[in-house]
Amino acid sequence: MIESLIKFSLRNRLLVLLVAAGLFAWGVYSVQTSKIDAIPDLSENQVIVFTEWMGRSPQIIEDQITYPLVTNLQGLPQVKYVRATSMFGMSFVYVIFNDDTDVYWARERVLERLNYAARLLPGGVSPTLGPDGTGVGHILWYTLDAPGMDLGEQRAVQDWYVKFGLQNVPGVAEIASFGGFQKQYQVTLDPNKLTYYSLSVPQVIGAIRANNNEAGGRKFELSGIGYIIKTTGYLQSVEQIQQIPLKTENSVPVRVADVATVQMTGETRLGIFDLNGEGEAVGGIVVMRYGENADEVIGNVKKKMAEVAKGLPEGVKFNVVYDRSGLIKESVDSITHTLVEEMIVVSLVVILFLLHWRSAVSIIIQIPITIATSFILLNAFDISSNIMSLTGIALAIGVIVDNGIIMAENAYKNLAIRQAELTGQQRTQPQPPTINGYQPIANGQTNRPVRPQQRT
Incomplete structure (x- = not known):
């Protein structure tokens, strides 16, 4: 099969070049549209059920809320296992689904079962689903820099103005408020x-x-x-x-x-938020929706924050305390520079050792085409461009070049053997007889001098 493919490629060079150019163009487009993040999302495919019943001890929460919910959620399809945590006034149930399960299909199944399980809970208790985010969905933290404004007023501005404005950004699952007094x-x-x-x-x-x-x-x-x-x-x-x-x-x-x-x-608080040891602060956490482009969502959130800041009270402004876009940019730039350096070094080594520019070009041209094509597969499998995936591409450059070098060396070897065979045949081939340096020509034509054979 490989031999047939090689023969087909040699006989249809123009078609092969067009296919390579098409893959390269598609790969360049995939690079521009690829999801960018600093770290891969390795969190489990889970749905969180949160229930609040303030004033009750953890044992009561466990017996009257957590246990009924866990026993009713265990029979869902494609569920691997169910975990739960009970604490003072709150219950958290984590329903873990198979990795290939669609997250929104899983949320629908959990919500259907909650409609049945709610009748087993105490009166006035209503379980709710957590945001459709993941464990690495916290992409941006911010606080309100409001000198002279008490913590209660800051929390009111956060809950009733800032939160509603930032929740409209595409790709944002939740704006979780923290700090201050409600x-x-x-x-x-x-x-x-x-x-x-x-x-x-x-x-x-x-x-x-x-x-x-x-x-x-x-x-x-x-x-x-x-x-x-x-x-x-x-x-x-x-x-x-x-x-x-x-x-x-x-x-x-x-x-x-x-x-x-x-x-x-x-409201009674279970903790406080202190900023750099300078005192309490009020702010929010931007939680990204499952499967979104982190770099793009952060950029849209910052643009929206600039619009929301126009309506804040005088003297109040945003203070970003955690921004993953910086880590994303540094990680991607580092890997990109490594890729470029590897391509340059490999190209020089190939040219230096082969000393044949056509063979070197045929090997070097494989590097950008293969790297661009790899992004097509990353987008097809919904894998973001992060430290792990880009590092894998960088490590694969050596394998890409090795394949071209082996094929070039094999071609050189076979061409040399074929050339030696042809030369040997020319040396051993018998020559026609000559008379006084002239070769007789039939049909009465004039003789012509015989030119000595040139050895190659």
């Missing part, structure tokens, strides 16, 4: 006053929940104009919560302020 109304009950007024905690919770609501009315027309009736009942201040009535005692209403202390404060 503002909330906190009602601290006094047990002695509850006992005095014969009230229970559920009664207070129910009264506050019932008074934090809006009710719709109806629409009526008057003089050709339509009016919509509604009631505005959402709580907007601490004072409104304090004035909520709980019951009536001797025609006197008992309010929330009579049994509790109401204040605006931050």
